[in-house]
Amino acid sequence: VRTLSAIGIGAGDPEQLTLQAVRALNAVEVFFVPDKGEQAPDLARMRHEICERHIERPGYRIVEIPDPPRDRGAAGYREAVHDWRRRRGERWEQAITSHLGEDGHGGFLVWGDPSLYDSTLAILEQLQIPFALEVIPGISSVQALTARHRIALNRVGGAVQITTGRRLAAHGLPAGAGDVVVMLDADCAFRALVDRDIDIYWGAYLGTPHELLIAGPLREVASEIVERRAQARAARGWIMDTYLLRLYGDGLEPRPRPSGGGGSARSRVLGP
Numbered sequence: 001v002r003t004l005s006a007i008g009i010g011a012g013d014p015e016q017l018t019l020q021a022v023r024a025l026n027a028v029e030v031f032f033v034p035d036k037g038e039q040a041p042d043l044a045r046m047r048h049e050i051c052e053r054h055i056e057r058p059g060y061r062i063v064e065i066p067d068p069p070r071d072r073g074a075a076g077y078r079e080a081v082h083d084w085r086r087r088r089g090e091r092w093e094q095a096i097t098s099h100l101g102e103d104g105h106g107g108f109l110v111w112g113d114p115s116l117y118d119s120t121l122a123i124l125e126q127l128q129i130p131f132a133l134e135v136i137p138g139i140s141s142v143q144a145l146t147a148r149h150r151i152a153l154n155r156v157g158g159a160v161q162i163t164t165g166r167r168l169a170a171h172g173l174p175a176g177a178g179d180v181v182v183m184l185d186a187d188c189a190f191r192a193l194v195d196r197d198i199d200i201y202w203g204a205y206l207g208t209p210h211e212l213l214i215a216g217p218l219r220e221v222a223s224e225i226v227e228r229r230a231q232a233r234a235a236r237g238w239i240m241d242t243y244l245l246r247l248y249g250d251g252l253e254p255r256p257r258p259s260g261g262g263g264s265a266r267s268r269v270l271g272p
């Protein structure tokens with residue numbers, strides 16, 4: 001039976017691969033690369049660099065799987081995603097049966113960690129062919145963000161919620177969470193929250209040479225983030241950014257006093 005590995009490769013820094021990921025990369029005979037066609041040159045190059053740097057075993061192959069077009073005008077977002085996943089699954093299945101022997105080992109390089117806002121596992125689950133699945137965790141952009149800002153993700157005994165820009169824009173802050181991580185936000189949804197007492201820790205292109213970091217009270221830094229983001233996006237043609245919103249008040253842990261060690265939103269760090 002075939003083995004398929006979904007390998008978390010970190011969110012941009014080729015040094016953030018785990019030893020387990022490197023072992024898996026070296027066991028894979030055929031890498032399947034779904035091609036989304038967008039953001040392509042930079043992300044494809046980074047994936048390529050990871051393979052070059054970590055795979056010592058010669059003779060591996062790379063098979064690209066062009067993605068079917070996505071119907072962005074479809075009525076329901078969820079239905080559209082499910083339909084797109086089904087159509088992608090059909091193509092993946094075809095590529096796997098044509099390019100990987102019955103006992104072969106195939107791999108999918110998954111940006112960040114496979115468990116977080118990524119469809120690889122959901123698509124693999126739908127395949128009709130038998131295979132053994134291996135999942136290798138990766139450093140997610142959330143971990144890269146908190147490490148670069150030198151902060152913990154949660155406060156003492158506190159809850160953290162991870163959500164999307166789309167949900168934040170539609171429903172506002174989730175109830176009950178004092179710390180909210182926002183991903184997939186193309187529209188700076190944090191702008192609607194500048195009247196609240198919130199610190200933001202924002203990071204773009206984390207782990208790459210183009211990394212940008214801004215932290216501070218939301219009302220003070222929101223417009224700077226919007227501006228920097230727009231400039232960077234225009235310059236590179238794409239952007240990936242993630243941020244943590246740390247709320248204050250309502251029985252939440254208060255701001256720490258500024259210290260010399262960094263980590264507080266008062267110490268702002270800026271990229272190049």
Ligand SMILES: C[S@@+](CC[C@H](N)C(=O)[O-])C[C@H]1O[C@@H](n2cnc3c(N)ncnc32)[C@H](O)[C@@H]1O
Pocket residue numbers: 011012110111112113114115116117118139140141142182183184185203204205206207208240241242
């Ligand atoms: C489709 S999700 C994939 C998340 C990925 N599985 C992870 O573990 O980080 C893409 C979103 O992840 C975030 N992201 C991924 N890589 C990033 C990076 N290098 N810097 C900042 N945000 C990143 C952005 O919010 C982006 O919109």
